[in-house]
Amino acid sequence: MALEPQTQNTPTHMRRRLVLSAGDDISRCLLCDIREHSVCNAINDKELAILAHASKSLSLPPGTTLVEEGSPATAFFNVTAGTVKLFKSLPDGRRQITGFADVGHFLGLTNSSTYSFGAETVDTVRVCRFSRAELENLLTDYPLFERRLLAEVTDELAQAQEQMLLLGRKTARERVASFLLARMVVHSTPEQGEEAIVSLPMTRVDIADYLGLTIETVSRTISALRREGLIAGTDHHGIRILALQKLQALTSGQEYS
Amino acid sequence: MALEPQTQNTPTHMRRRLVLSAGDDISRCLLCDIREHSVCNAINDKELAILAHASKSLSLPPGTTLVEEGSPATAFFNVTAGTVKLFKSLPDGRRQITGFADVGHFLGLTNSSTYSFGAETVDTVRVCRFSRAELENLLTDYPLFERRLLAEVTDELAQAQEQMLLLGRKTARERVASFLLARMVVHSTPEQGEEAIVSLPMTRVDIADYLGLTIETVSRTISALRREGLIAGTDHHGIRILALQKLQALTSGQEYS
DNA sequence: CGACCGGTTGAGCATAATCAAAACTTGTGG
DNA sequence: CCACAAGTTTTGATTATGCTCAACCGGTCG
Incomplete structure (x- = not known):
């Protein structure tokens, strides 16, 4: 449960295990069979190469830390297989899982320069990773991408409200x-x-x-x-x-x- | 606690009380002193007249229903004075307040065609009301407005996660x-x-x-x-x-x- | 003045937490 | 293939935190 401070973009125990996907080339996004279930759907076929270039596909074993609570927010993820748990913790170790990100979900968005939550794989997970700069370019260049992301965050907020009802009452x-x-x-x-x-x-x-x-x-x-x-x-x-x-x-x- | 079904845009008990602001003209937004604390800040001075035209300023007494849980989502609000409570309820009357929207906060956003939450004034509240069509035009015409709204929803989500930690643990x-x-x-x-x-x-x-x-x-x-x-x-x-x-x-x- | 509303305080209780141990799964190696 | 160890899940007994029910207080309004 102890959180190791993190100075680099990727936690060491994760960097060790990152594996580039076999299809990690220009046509990766075009062939992606969950595209229509994610924000990537907002970008049309012709420009998918740009998206493929802006992201890296990774395969991660169970228990891998994607996002360290409180660490600098430098990367964003789109889940293409498996389940990721998002959580917040108290100093004494009590933990609240705030949601499970399944296939198609986008995670990592924050206004602050650091993540206010942690994220860890539940089972074997495949994600596409975007850097902050790459994501900001996509947002600016593709209004539909931004619109889709707004819809996704809005939906996540509605789910969070439902969960508050569950937890409180x-x-x-x-x-x-x-x-x-x-x-x-x-x-x-x-x-x-x-x-x-x-x-x-x-x-x-x-x-x-x-x-x-x-x-x-x-x-x-x-x-x-x-x-x-x-x-x-x-x-x-x-x-x-x-x-x-x-x-x-x-x-x-x-x-x- | 009983929810009256609502067929029109505005609940009757609210319509009765709506009062147009004295400054409800083209310069209203220009003179608005909380503009810099809200999404309206994303629109520059020259075009504020468009914003003023797209919204109506209302003053509402305590206990006024702004949004009826489950009713069609036709209006969106920006709070310019006072506090609004947002909540979800169970059939037997148990209720969870999911947040308080203070000055500068935007509320009403949803992907569904109906609101998944209720909203009611806590004290005397002043809001600017947008219709769905007006909001969609603003989103499309002003990328900065959409960006600002994305930031606001992202922030609200982070607060919701913090509240889940509170409620659960x-x-x-x-x-x-x-x-x-x-x-x-x-x-x-x-x-x-x-x-x-x-x-x-x-x-x-x-x-x-x-x-x-x-x-x-x-x-x-x-x-x-x-x-x-x-x-x-x-x-x-x-x-x-x-x-x-x-x-x-x-x-x-x-x-x- | 009396009714009402919101808030405070008290006594007893119930739901879920804690502490403890047994049962079952899963992985490893002989 | 079985034996064993480690980890996870289930079940049991007891306890504690916060809920329920109830009374009371203080201000406001008709």
């Missing part, structure tokens, strides 16, 4: 139900039909730090929901939703009794 | 101390020298809903801080900070004991 049960539903994805399988799945790449510690609870309370609450037949655990990192309606009611306190 | 004592210090302003008076003052235009209910506590806990905690000599109450809506250092330590749990 919801019970442990309501928090866990809200979390599961927010991360739910519906798969359509030929055999099973519609299947509502929640993948949890993060540990219980991360979930607890995100929901403002302890790991014990998270564990107990998930066990209770399973015992009641609302969810079924595949393994510890995957859950199947069995009673969607009831869970939805639970998120806002309409307990079915 | 701080004790009641730490929350109240953080709140007081965040709202503190330092006055330099000729007689008293430096004076650290906190003005609290909002009620205890609002403070509690902002800090994720009950009014009783807020009241008890403020009383305790006063008893310990860290603060002194002027009246219920004003507090003087006596022990800044100790309060600062308190915000992050470094209890001096």
